[in-house]
Amino acid sequence: MGIKRADGRVATRNFIGILTSVNCSATVARAIEDHYKKHGLENYPNVDGVVALPQSFGCAIGFDSEAMVVMRRTLSGYARHVNFAGVVIIGLGCESNQIKDLIQVENLTEGKMLHTMTIQETGGTQKTINKGIEVIDGMLAEANQVKREEVPVSEIILALECGGSDSYSGISANPVLGYAADKIVQQGGTAILSETSEIYGAEHLLTRRAVTPEVGKKTHQPD
Incomplete structure (x- = not known):
């Protein structure tokens, strides 16, 4: 069961996200995020949670x-992620990665489900926490x-990333995920x-799954 968004994409979850333009x-x-872990979602059964995705750069x-460029592209990817019904972006105010520039460069649009704020403009840490809660309450x-x-299953996008291989990965998780893929x-x-560097020695497994021989050959070619 999925959630059809207004733009036609399909979500598997329905979160409100909190992004940070800077580690500060x-x-x-x-x-x-901690506020909503304790209370605030009881009357919203279709909201899966409020999640913070802090980062250490900016x-x-x-x-x-x-x-x-990479950081802004990543942040805008989260801001547009189909599993987010809405997003709040929070900055300090004096960082290199200015929120107004992020919005402009990545063609994001502020509105009722995309809000931004900075700690310096809001008046400090506690006031920004309070404002963030107030904004999300309104979303x-x-x-x-x-x-x-x-x-349809065709709407599913499965993202695969190594989470730390151990002695069982090759005989359990990896084959199961490969079968699912x-x-x-x-x-x-x-x-x-x-993590394409980990396909060394297994290129043939991808090659024979390629849509055409030409696409398959690209697994053996350098960039």
């Missing part, structure tokens, strides 16, 4: 540097309006293998 606002983001980075009713319905792709879905 991580404490505020976590405090807001300051003392060149405006046009590769690090800045919950809208986020709760979703309904789950049957959707095959089944999803056979039904028109998508599987993304992010």
